[in-house]
Amino acid sequence: MDIRAFYRADPRRQSSVEVPFGDGWTDHEDSHSTYRLSWVADTGEIYAVREPHPGGILARYLDQLDVDQADVSALRVEILAVADRDTIEAGLAGWPAVMSEHDSLRWVRTQLAALPAAP
Template identity: 70%
Template sequence: MNIREFYDADPRRRASEEITFGDGWTTADDEHSTYRLNWVVDTGEIYSVREPHPGGILARYLDQFRVDQADVDELLVDVLADTDRYAVEAALAGWPAVMPEKDSLSWARRQLAALGSASPSER
């Protein structure tokens, strides 16, 4: 689903505060994109958003100036876990050092897959 569909699917997502866990994650099979990880306070979801950079990874920096911005349909969301903030922080401990590495999103996915889900009362 794209980012618009993600927010439209649950109104709590739009109103919620989000905690960011970096915006430079990469995958081995998608060298012209970066990913950002956010945790939604009101839903307990941590998700990744694929942000394509058609001009290559260096074009990511041009994105700050709104050059060749990706269309909303290209901003693809993947919910990686549904849990509380403390579990996310523990699972991603040390993420700033890992994120710049090649295929770093695979590490984050492995870390988060081990969490399971927390009930809403645990958030």
């Protein structure tokens, strides 16, 4: 789903505090995009947003300067897990050092898949 649909699907997401977990995650199957991770306090969801960079990874820096931004409908959301903040932080301990590695989103998925199931 796109980012608009994600927020519309659950009104709690719209007013919730969010905790960021970086914005430079990569997926080896999608070399022209980066991903940002956030945890939503009111729902317990940690999600990834795919941010396409049609010009390649260097275009990410232009995006940060508001040059050639991707359309909001291109910002795809994937809910990765549901857990409380302490559980997410423990599962992603050390994430800043891993984020810049090749295919770092795989590490995130592996770490979050190993979390205990939410009640």
